[in-house]
Amino acid sequence: MEMMNWEHKNLLNELIHGLNAAKQLQASPSPPSSSSSSCLTTEMKETLLHQIVSSYEKAIMMLSGSHNPTTETAELAVDLVANSGKIPESPVSITESPKSEEAFDPNISSKKRKLLPKWTEQVRISPERGFDGPHDDIFSWRKYGQKDILGAKYPRSYYRCTFRNTQYCWATKQVQRSDGDPTIFEVTYRGKHTCSHGIPPPPEKRETKRKPTVVNYQNDLLNNLKTNLTVRTDGFEGDAFSFPVTAPFYSFESITGDFSNGGTFGHVGSSGPLDFIGLTSTNTSAGSSPIFDVDFPFDPTAQIDTGFPTFLHD
DNA sequence: ATGATTTGACCTGA
DNA sequence: TCAGGTCAAATCAT
Numbered sequence: 001m002e003m004m005n006w007e008h009k010n011l012l013n014e015l016i017h018g019l020n021a022a023k024q025l026q027a028s029p030s031p032p033s034s035s036s037s038s039c040l041t042t043e044m045k046e047t048l049l050h051q052i053v054s055s056y057e058k059a060i061m062m063l064s065g066s067h068n069p070t071t072e073t074a075e076l077a078v079d080l081v082a083n084s085g086k087i088p089e090s091p092v093s094i095t096e097s098p099k100s101e102e103a104f105d106p107n108i109s110s111k112k113r114k115l116l117p118k119w120t121e122q123v124r125i126s127p128e129r130g131f132d133g134p135h136d137d138i139f140s141w142r143k144y145g146q147k148d149i150l151g152a153k154y155p156r157s158y159y160r161c162t163f164r165n166t167q168y169c170w171a172t173k174q175v176q177r178s179d180g181d182p183t184i185f186e187v188t189y190r191g192k193h194t195c196s197h198g199i200p201p202p203p204e205k206r207e208t209k210r211k212p213t214v215v216n217y218q219n220d221l222l223n224n225l226k227t228n229l230t231v232r233t234d235g236f237e238g239d240a241f242s243f244p245v246t247a248p249f250y251s252f253e254s255i256t257g258d259f260s261n262g263g264t265f266g267h268v269g270s271s272g273p274l275d276f277i278g279l280t281s282t283n284t285s286a287g288s289s290p291i292f293d294v295d296f297p298f299d300p301t302a303q304i305d306t307g308f309p310t311f312l313h314d
Numbered sequence: 315a316t317g318a319t320t321t322g323a324c325c326t327g328a
Numbered sequence: 329t330c331a332g333g334t335c336a337a338a339t340c341a342t
Binding site: 156158160172 | 330331
């Protein structure tokens with residue numbers, strides 16, 4: 001197959017990923033009652049919905065290279081499910097947050113900071129590549145501390161958003177290497193990014209050309225994807241699907257297009273109600289990757305209007 | 315020169 | 329009091 005660049009592959013993977021989930025959702029008859037065993041459960045639909053939204057967000061983020069709509073959209077997805085008849089148990093380990101205007105408060109108190117949404121991801125690195133730790137999201141972090149934790153074999157590292165002082169972005173993350181499996185890093189994020197990820201707010205709203213810094217982030221992401229990693233989202237309470245607010249993560253084999261082995265993609269857990277997320281579920285067969293023969297109906301390098309709430313504030 | 319990281323000191327909440 | 333989280337001066341990297 002002709003070499004397709006990483007960005008295209010990732011985009012295709014995400015779009016196909018979302019499409020698969022959407023198809024499953026579509027194929028599921030809406031149950032008149034809760035009796036049929038062939039129908040997806042509400043939890044399964046919820047997971048599918050998250051999957052769809054997540055995939056499209058990731059694809060959009062790759063294309064736009066800009067902001068991060070994920071949390072808002074995750075909340076929307078949860079709302080949609082809730083409105084369809086069931087109030088889901090929180091599928092994302094995010095605690096309620098103060099509203100967004102507080103995120104821009106340069107004098108946000110430590111108490112308020114503690115109320116910022118918090119969630120955890122487990123990131124597996126490839127030890128043979130000599131990777132020290134996860135460097136795996138599009139955001140720009142500055143390390144501000146490291147601490148030995150009682151009973152933990154490895155120290156915990158503390159990072160904050162690079163744009164904390166310039167854009168009052170209060171997002172932080174902690175990285176803790178797992179005692180049991182040193183190839184796994186537990187990354188705890190706190191707070192949504194309110195920054196524009198290095199892009200100075202444009203003088204005119206929208207219609208902005210992508211800045212070189214964004215390209216760098218995307219290149220970084222692609223490099224990381226090449227060198228890294230598999231993300232496990234199976235460590236969460238119950239069988240919830242995690243909604244990372246940060247960059248998309250992939251297993252290496254997904255990116256290289258080899259799905260013949262069962263193709264893990266993002267959610268590789270087997271404990272959840274669904275194990276459909278691998279791309280083998282549809283029109284892939286061993287030894288071939290027909291999904292890569294799809295034409296791009298648009299210019300993937302073009303800036304697009306995502307329609308999501310943005311960080312391009314006045 | 316500038317920005318990032320390191321690391322001991324300090325702060326805070328349980 | 330102590331563990332976890334943050335600050336900030338010193339140091340390092342570019």
